[in-house]
Amino acid sequence: xxxxxxxxxxxxxxxxxxxxxxxxxxxxxxxxxxxxxxxxxxxxxxxxxxxxxxxxxxxxxxxxxxxxxxxxxxxxxxxxxxxxxxxxxxxxxxxxxxxxxxxxxxxxxxxxxxxxxxxxxxxx
Numbered sequence: 029x030x031x032x033x034x035x036x037x038x039x040x041x042x043x044x045x046x047x048x049x050x051x052x053x054x055x056x057x058x059x060x061x062x063x064x065x066x067x068x069x070x071x072x073x074x075x076x077x078x079x080x081x082x083x084x085x086x087x088x089x090x091x092x093x094x095x096x097x098x099x100x101x102x103x104x105x106x107x108x109x110x111x112x113x114x115x116x117x118x119x120x121x122x123x124x125x126x127x128x129x130x131x132x133x134x135x136x137x138x139x140x141x142x143x144x145x146x147x148x149x150x151x152x
Contacts, residue, residue, distance in 0.1 A: 050100070058103045060131075061096070068092045080152070084145050091138035098134035102127035 034042055054061045071092055079085035105127035109120045 054100055054103055058099070061099045061103060064095055064099055068096060078142075078146060078149055080149055084149075087141050088145055091134075091141040095131070095134045095138050098131045102131050 033039065055065070072089065075085055075088035075092070079088055105123055109123050113120065
């Protein structure tokens with residue numbers, strides 16, 4: 029029988045540490061994540077300036093953070109695929125392309141959200 033893992037606050041603290049490690053690793057090894065993070069930092073004050081309501085601000089910010097989350101998933105997929113083999117394989121290529129498509133869709137969705145909020149703001 030498997031030994032049970034940590035529970036309660038100890039588990040939360042460990043999970044927090046693993047999350048920080050993941051963020052640091054992604055920042056260190058992924059140029060796209062660094063670029064998108066800088067864009068998020070620059071656009072965050074703009075979100076508050078553009079938004080007419082707290083809901084609009086939340087939508088603008090959530091769309092930005094969704095791009096970062098998608099980039100981290102893409103990076104994780106690429107890391108796992110690269111760990112398994114450096115040989116070209118159709119499924120490995122497909123997985124990497126799908127991860128890239130995830131980021132593209134997140135960026136496109138963020139652009140739509142920002143465009144709609146800005147358009148609504150300008151029409152008033």
